[in-house]
Amino acid sequence: MPKWFTPAAILCGLMFVISPVLIARAPDEASMGMVYKIYYYHMPSAWMFLLAPLVCGVSSAMFLVRGRPGDDRRAWAAAELTVLFGALTLITGPLWARRAWGTWWVWDARLTSSLVGWMIAWAYLILRRYGGPGSDKLAAGVALFGAVNVPFIFISVNYWRTIHPPTTVVPKLRVDMGVPLWFCVFAFLLLFMLLMTMRLRLEETRARLDDLYVALDE
Amino acid sequence: MAALRAACVAALVIGGAAASSALAAQPPQPQDEFRPVGNSPAPEQIPAAPLLIGAYVVVLGGLFAYVVGLSRRLGAVRQDVERLESEIKRRGR
Numbered sequence: 001m002p003k004w005f006t007p008a009a010i011l012c013g014l015m016f017v018i019s020p021v022l023i024a025r026a027p028d029e030a031s032m033g034m035v036y037k038i039y040y041y042h043m044p045s046a047w048m049f050l051l052a053p054l055v056c057g058v059s060s061a062m063f064l065v066r067g068r069p070g071d072d073r074r075a076w077a078a079a080e081l082t083v084l085f086g087a088l089t090l091i092t093g094p095l096w097a098r099r100a101w102g103t104w105w106v107w108d109a110r111l112t113s114s115l116v117g118w119m120i121a122w123a124y125l126i127l128r129r130y131g132g133p134g135s136d137k138l139a140a141g142v143a144l145f146g147a148v149n150v151p152f153i154f155i156s157v158n159y160w161r162t163i164h165p166p167t168t169v170v171p172k173l174r175v176d177m178g179v180p181l182w183f184c185v186f187a188f189l190l191l192f193m194l195l196m197t198m199r200l201r202l203e204e205t206r207a208r209l210d211d212l213y214v215a216l217d218e
Numbered sequence: 219m220a221a222l223r224a225a226c227v228a229a230l231v232i233g234g235a236a237a238s239s240a241l242a243a244q245p246p247q248p249q250d251e252f253r254p255v256g257n258s259p260a261p262e263q264i265p266a267a268p269l270l271i272g273a274y275v276v277v278l279g280g281l282f283a284y285v286v287g288l289s290r291r292l293g294a295v296r297q298d299v300e301r302l303e304s305e306i307k308r309r310g311r
């Protein structure tokens with residue numbers, strides 16, 4: 001692991017210990033009450049859920065153009081993180097919606113496009129796992145669709161009729177609500193970088209293992 | 219002719235009913251700003267605590283499970299690498 005990994009992991013752990021304290025001290029929201037506090041983990045998860053397919057898509061495009069295995073490994077790692085953060089987003093969202101909207105799920109543009117993005121990431125992983133030879137390039141093509149879907153997810157709440165809060169709620173947050181949110185965003189961003197590093201190292205070690213098997217056979 | 223007229227009327231009635239029900243099914247306007255609660259607490263129809271606790275348990279538990287799983291996978295592959303490296307060294311002697 002790189003030298004910065006251990007200090008960053010300790011810092012990230014501390015941030016996740018401190019974050020519930022900050023969230024508990026933040027005020028409840030006027031119309032939603034206490035359940036609004038799901039937002040402090042839901043929104044950072046959702047942002048990582050948007051960041052991961054972008055990393056996956058850009059790395060896949062680079063892999064298709066340059067053919068370097070390192071780009072492919074980065075794309076694979078990011079696809080797995082898309083599934084992870086997508087699951088967290090798609091579970092915490094309905095838990096919030098149940099109290100805030102009175103329903104677990106609505107088929108609006110934001111929720112539906114998020115679900116589609118999550119399923120595209122699953123398709124990528126299934127292709128890599130069971131696609132056989134040549135699945136790396138096929139999966140890279142799928143990843144491009146996942147990346148193209150990201151701007152659509154982001155702007156969907158501003159352009160289509162939905163009960164999901166628009167993106168403009170974030171800059172309008174009062175300081176005592178905004179500070180815990182941005183603290184959590186940085187904690188999740190740091191965690192994302194750490195998980196990417198670990199997952200990338202796993203792929204590099206697997207590649208080394210394949211090389212060793214080849215060397216052993218010769 | 220009468221049948222055609224009846225069909226047109228039926229289509230209008232069904233179409234109107236569908237349009238009105240679609241309008242009625244439109245979601246309420248989204249909240250465009252989060253405001254902190256004032257002196258009076260917000261009314262709680264559905265208990266919020268189980269949902270809030272559930273969300274945090276899911277996030278923290280999910281992340282912890284993923285980190286543990288990833289560490290185990292990494293450890294297993296590293297062990298295989300070390301085993302093969304020692305095997306290659308042994309054969310090379």
